[in-house]
Amino acid sequence: MLNFRVIIFAFALIFGVVFSIPSLMQSESGKKITLGLDLQGGLHMLLGVKNEVAIASKSKSIASSVKYLFDDEEIIFDALKLDEDTGVITFEILDKDDIAKVNKLLKEELEGVTFSENALKYSIQMTAQEIERTKKDAIDQAVDTIRGRLNEFGLAEPTVAKQGEDKILVEVPGIKTQEDEQRIRELIARAAHLQLMAVDEDRIARVNSMSAAEAKSYGNVILSDVNTGEKYLLKGIPVLDGSMLTDAKVGFDENSQPVINFTLNGQGAKIFGDFTAISVGKRMAVVLDDQVYSAPNIRERIGGGHVQISGQFSMEEAHDLAIALRSGSLLAPVYVMEKRSVGPSLGADSIKASSIALVLGFVLVVAFMVIYYGMAGVIANVALIGNLFLILAIMSLFGATLTLPGMAGIVLTVGMAVDANVIINERIRELLHEGKSIVKSIEDGYNNAFTAIWDANVTTLIAATVLYAYGTGAIKGFALTMSIGIMASMLTAIVGTHGIYQWIVPKMDKNRLGYWFGIKGSK
Amino acid sequence: MELFKYEKPLSLMSHAKRFGILSMILVLTSLGLIFTKGFNMGIDFAGGTVIQVQYDQKAPIDEVRNVLNTQEAYKGASVTYFGVDEEIVIKTKTSSKNVGTDIGDQVRELLKDTQGFKEVRRVDMVGAKVGSELREKGLMAMVLAIIGILIYVSFRFEWRFAIASVMALIHDVTIAMGMIVLFSVEVNLDILAALLTILGYSLNDTIIVFDRIREGIRTIKEPDLAGIIDESVTRTLSRTTLTSLTTFFVVLTLFLFGGEIINGFSFTLLVGVIVGTYSSIFVASPILMWLGFSVGGFRAKEAEKLKREKDKEKMRAMYEQGTL
Numbered sequence: 001m002l003n004f005r006v007i008i009f010a011f012a013l014i015f016g017v018v019f020s021i022p023s024l025m026q027s028e029s030g031k032k033i034t035l036g037l038d039l040q041g042g043l044h045m046l047l048g049v050k051n052e053v054a055i056a057s058k059s060k061s062i063a064s065s066v067k068y069l070f071d072d073e074e075i076i077f078d079a080l081k082l083d084e085d086t087g088v089i090t091f092e093i094l095d096k097d098d099i100a101k102v103n104k105l106l107k108e109e110l111e112g113v114t115f116s117e118n119a120l121k122y123s124i125q126m127t128a129q130e131i132e133r134t135k136k137d138a139i140d141q142a143v144d145t146i147r148g149r150l151n152e153f154g155l156a157e158p159t160v161a162k163q164g165e166d167k168i169l170v171e172v173p174g175i176k177t178q179e180d181e182q183r184i185r186e187l188i189a190r191a192a193h194l195q196l197m198a199v200d201e202d203r204i205a206r207v208n209s210m211s212a213a214e215a216k217s218y219g220n221v222i223l224s225d226v227n228t229g230e231k232y233l234l235k236g237i238p239v240l241d242g243s244m245l246t247d248a249k250v251g252f253d254e255n256s257q258p259v260i261n262f263t264l265n266g267q268g269a270k271i272f273g274d275f276t277a278i279s280v281g282k283r284m285a286v287v288l289d290d291q292v293y294s295a296p297n298i299r300e301r302i303g304g305g306h307v308q309i310s311g312q313f314s315m316e317e318a319h320d321l322a323i324a325l326r327s328g329s330l331l332a333p334v335y336v337m338e339k340r341s342v343g344p345s346l347g348a349d350s351i352k353a354s355s356i357a358l359v360l361g362f363v364l365v366v367a368f369m370v371i372y373y374g375m376a377g378v379i380a381n382v383a384l385i386g387n388l389f390l391i392l393a394i395m396s397l398f399g400a401t402l403t404l405p406g407m408a409g410i411v412l413t414v415g416m417a418v419d420a421n422v423i424i425n426e427r428i429r430e431l432l433h434e435g436k437s438i439v440k441s442i443e444d445g446y447n448n449a450f451t452a453i454w455d456a457n458v459t460t461l462i463a464a465t466v467l468y469a470y471g472t473g474a475i476k477g478f479a480l481t482m483s484i485g486i487m488a489s490m491l492t493a494i495v496g497t498h499g500i501y502q503w504i505v506p507k508m509d510k511n512r513l514g515y516w517f518g519i520k521g522s523k
Numbered sequence: 524m525e526l527f528k529y530e531k532p533l534s535l536m537s538h539a540k541r542f543g544i545l546s547m548i549l550v551l552t553s554l555g556l557i558f559t560k561g562f563n564m565g566i567d568f569a570g571g572t573v574i575q576v577q578y579d580q581k582a583p584i585d586e587v588r589n590v591l592n593t594q595e596a597y598k599g600a601s602v603t604y605f606g607v608d609e610e611i612v613i614k615t616k617t618s619s620k621n622v623g624t625d626i627g628d629q630v631r632e633l634l635k636d637t638q639g640f641k642e643v644r645r646v647d648m649v650g651a652k653v654g655s656e657l658r659e660k661g662l663m664a665m666v667l668a669i670i671g672i673l674i675y676v677s678f679r680f681e682w683r684f685a686i687a688s689v690m691a692l693i694h695d696v697t698i699a700m701g702m703i704v705l706f707s708v709e710v711n712l713d714i715l716a717a718l719l720t721i722l723g724y725s726l727n728d729t730i731i732v733f734d735r736i737r738e739g740i741r742t743i744k745e746p747d748l749a750g751i752i753d754e755s756v757t758r759t760l761s762r763t764t765l766t767s768l769t770t771f772f773v774v775l776t777l778f779l780f781g782g783e784i785i786n787g788f789s790f791t792l793l794v795g796v797i798v799g800t801y802s803s804i805f806v807a808s809p810i811l812m813w814l815g816f817s818v819g820g821f822r823a824k825e826a827e828k829l830k831r832e833k834d835k836e837k838m839r840a841m842y843e844q845g846t847l
Contacts (some may be wrong), residue, residue, distance in 0.1 A: 038784075046653060093534070098530030181626060336619055337650040341627060346575065346644040360780060361773035368769060372524045399649035405716050408785060411777050412720065412792070415770035416727070419762075422769075423731065426762045430524075455679055459730055460723040462671040467719050470664035470713075478716045482723070516524055 005499025009386065013490055016389030017394040023396045033395045034157075035173075036403030036477060041174035041344030041353050043181055045188070047142075047334040049166050053140035054332035055131060059087045059391040062113060062124065064273045066091070069105055087131075089124040096120060100346070108231075135166070138332035143168055146334075148327035149187050168334065174344070181341060183320060191289050191333050192324035194242035194262075197223075197234040197274070199283040199295060207233040226291040227312055234285055234292075239275050241329075244268030246324035250318045251308070258318035262325060269305025277301040288321075354407040362414050369418060373425050374518035379500050387417050390488035391481065398480075406466035406477035413485030420493035422459075429519055438516075440506050442501045446494070453494060457486050499508075532757040536749035539809035546806050550694055555703020565711035566614070568658045570651030572626050574613045580639040581608040590633050596621055596834050597633075597737060606783030610644075618648050661715045665696075668722060676730070679819065680737060683814040688729045691807040695725040697799045702794045703787075713788040721795030724770070728763060728803035736757045736808065740821055748818050752808045760804070767800040 001209035006342050022030035031046060037044050061083045066089065068079050072440070078092040093102055099117065106115050106122075112130030116123055139162060147160040150172065159171040170188060175181045200220050203210075208231060215222050219236045248262040266274055268492070276284070276298050285295040286309045293311035313321065366384065369377035391410060395402065464486070469481035508516050528640035544656055566573050576582070584602055591597040591613070600615035619626045627646035634640055649657075669689055676685035699721055703710065743751050778789035 048650075048652075066662040178628075178631065182625070185625065336648070338653045339619065339625075339627075339646065339648045341646045343642060343644040345577075345642070350784060353780060354777070354785065357773075357777040357779075359775040364776065365769045365774045368772070372765070397715055404785060405713050405788065408777060408781070408788060411568060411773055411781075412770070415773035416724065416766070418769050419609040419727070419766040422762050422765045426759075426765075430758070448738070451738075452731050455676075455734055456727045459672055459675055460725050462670045463719060463723040463726065466664050466671060467716070469659050470667070471716070475559040475712055475716045475719075478720075482720070 003499055003502050006496050006503050007499075009492065009496035009499050012390060012496065013386045016386060016393040019387050019393035019396050023392055031396045031399060032330075033392065034399060035347070035351075035400045036406065037171055037340070037347075038342050039347045039402065039407075040173055041093050041342045041347040042171065042175050043184060044338075044340040045170045045185075045336055046163065046338035047170060047188070048141050048337045049168065050143055050333045050334075050335065051135045051138055051166055055087060055126070055134050057331070058130075058134045059089065059126065062110065062126070063089050066106075066124070069109055070102075073101065073105065075102060075105075087126055090122065092121050094120070122255060131453045139168065141328075141331050142498065145330055146170060146188050150184070152323045152327060153184065153187060155184070167337065175341075178216045178342060179361050183316065185336075187320050187324060188323045189334055190320075191330050192242065192321075192327075193289050193329040194245065194325060195237045195287040196240040197285045197287050198275070198279065199285055200233045200235050201282050204233040207231045207286040223285070223287060223290055223292050223389065225295075225510040226288075226293055230292075232285055232292050232295060234287070238287075240264065240268055240271055240286070242325065243329075244271075245325060247321045250315070250322050253308075253310055257310065258313050258320055260313075260322050260325065261306060261308050264305035265309065266305075266510065269303070271303055272307070273303045274307060293503060299335060326340055350404050351407075354404065354411070358407065358411050358414070361411055367416060369421075372518055374514065375469050376421075376425050376518060377518045378426070380425065380493075381417055381495050382488075382500065383421060383497045384414065384417055386492040386496060387485065387488045388414065391484050391512075394484050394488065395481065400480055401477055402481075403477035405475065406481045409481035410485065411476045413482060413489070417485060417489040417493065417507060420449075420453045420489055421497060423452055424488060424493070424497065430515055432517060438510060439505055442498075442505060444485055446498050452496065453490070457490055459522070461486055527761045531665050532750070532753040533760075534753055535805070536752050536809065536812065537755055539749075539805075539812065542805040543809060546694060546802075550777045551699070553697045553704075555698075556701045556704040560706060561723050562710045563707045564653070565714075566647060566649045566708040567711040568654045568655040568661075569616075570649050571614065571616045571620065572618055572648040573632050573647065574615075574627065574643060574647075575645040576604060576611050576613065576630075576634060577637040577641045577644050578611070578637075579641050582611045582631070583638045584611060586637050587611060587613070587634060590637060591630075594633065597630075606786075606823075609641075610783075618650060620650065647765060657712065661712075664715075664719065665722070668719065669693075672726060676733075680733060680777070681816070683811055683816045684733050684737075684791075686814060687807050687810040688726060688733065690810050692722055692725055694806055695721055695795060695802050698798045699791055699794045703791060706790070708787045708790060711787070713785070714791055717788045717791035717795065720792060724795060725799030725802060728799055729807045731762065732756060732759050732803050732807060736811070740818055741825065746818060748812055748816060751818065752812070755770075755777050756804055756808060763800060763804060767796055771796050 019031070023033040026032070058095050059082055063080060067080060075093060076095060077091050080089070082089050093099070102122070103117070106113070106124065110124070110128050113124050114127055115125070116244065131178045145158055146168065147158070150158040150160065155172055157173060159169065161169045163169045172184055175184065195346060199217065203218060205221070210222065210233065212222060215233060220232055220233050222231055223237050224231050244264050246263050246265045246268060248260055251259050251261040253259045272314050280299050281294045281298065283297055286293045286307070288309070366381045369380050371377070373380065388410070391413065424445055427449045428441045431441035431444055433437070461483060464479045464483040466474055468483065470481055515520050557565055579797070582604065588602050591600050591602065593606040596617045597615055600613055600617070602611055602613050604610065613630065617626065623800045626648055628642055631643045669692065672692070673685045676688050696718055699718060705715065708714065732755065735758055736752055739755040740750040743754055745751050745754070771793075773791055777785065778793055781789055
């Protein structure tokens, strides 16, 4: 007679089969299990974020706001300095009548800072919350920027996620060649900090004999050309930076060489127009990530905000650079803390090896169960197969990632999933040996076995949950498959097989215990 | 087919001392190995780089060593065959940060002219900082898992059961670690996963036995704990052996056919299955005796619990009838 347990099991089985089809036949549409990087090949990187750079540049911008504000209000001040190590900005005002005005300005116009005044000497500092916020912004911005770059590059399903306070996890599956991998790596890590800087024409003649410290004393920096290595003496405060850029595209110059054309926003265009108007005859350097790409002579005022970088790029370089510029610079530079790259052929080998192990292990267990338990073993095997489908289906629905340890987890689940049925079958056998009827043996067998299976599975689940919470990547995958396997096995082994027994128990014959349960009759 | 036909309980507890001594020796030897020889820490925990290279033919290991030795950064790198003759694996403490460029690119550049070079198949680089973080997290996971188990088992059974099961776990994991040290298996994240699996597996086994003991205390008339344990362990013996066998088959196929990358993982599991089975039969229950678990006390408590429940029911019934 059909019963609710069999019906639940049948539904579970159908559910399992239907939802694992898309994953088993990779061509089908629908939710699929994603293969981990170790199985399909790809690039995994854990990036550290240099927060301190973001904080330093924030302090710099606070310092320039102070200068702008005071100039605007015609407050006379002196010795504006930023200590880059501590982030403390100090200055001195000359007129004590200005104190009230200065205090008001600092309070109303600057956000996230504290300041103190002593004998006309001021010191300004970012608040702890502001520092935290800046750090958080820097990493959030880095995540967005990197994601934007990878999406523009046109890759299938890259993952970019924040990890902890100051790390970013990047996973790019399915990279086919070493060159692609290299390009992607450079694209991700590129700061893409664009600056247009004026050449210090008065002193540049001496650039080759000048030390960095001397350049600094004039408020200048020395940077070199990306191709020729030629040194330039540039004014430290840039005319413009990449934040005023609205678009960057690959174009071609008169010699059909790839160049990058970029467009500035209204404010940028105005500053650029004004600057070129007063700098005719001088040079302006296009600087990207502290390297000079070109330093053309300004022949006339350039309005409209269209600027070009040329620098003997290959087509690919120009393309990647344009992406990086479009998606913005990284507020805080990133560096690679951990990198794992797996070639696609190795991934395929791993799948093959563990599939062989999975199939072999499975066949062994299935055969053993039938030999040992007879029909009871066949029923246990039905539960086992149901279990396998359920794991695949649930993983597909979650969009979970299957990794190599995850596959091992499935293999192990196969070994352990029969456990519940072994416990139940042993209990049934015990009761049959005591001479109980088949119906009674089955019912009591399930009742007696239940607490053991329950307690054992819950404790294992506790371990798996901890593993999931604390694990990274591969371990998480393993914990996930194991947890799903345990839960699925409770359903298939306790509910499913019980239902099957109840369904077919009228057909069971006490004289054929060898066939049904693999034992000789009662004593 | 039947492996064990239940006739009468095996007298296991009378040998408890012997098993105790055996376990002591195994655990102490393992601890000795761990503290003297120490773990062969892989890059996940120690930091460094592993590069797997494939060749068209038998890999020219000496040539590779010579080429690498020309570079300061790669002096002392270990080069070994990996599973088959066509594959080698290079391990070095150096990371991309030290060489100023991507280490994978640099090694490829260095090796591309060696005899029969085909491709770099895998580059794993872990910074030292990440390594120490992973190590802390791994340890934390172990400790938390054990605390969780202690709480659950205390709640469902009794605190002595919890202590005994956790001691059995520590016993198993320690011996597995000892074997890892003995065979110089490289400890990486997957080995940690394997150790945690052993934790789960061995626990599973122990709980099944304990459940039978708990049941035995209620149903078996015997007043003596040793007798109850003997009977319970004997009754679960065929289940324990069977499950261990099926799991063992599967792990063995994984070890034999799962490929080189998963070798350390499957080896650890193999050890774990064997030790886990042994401990759930011969270690966990004697600890229960040793901790002074009293059958009478447990029964009294159970009876008390039952009585309280009955009282509650009576109260509820009275309440519902409005007689309270």
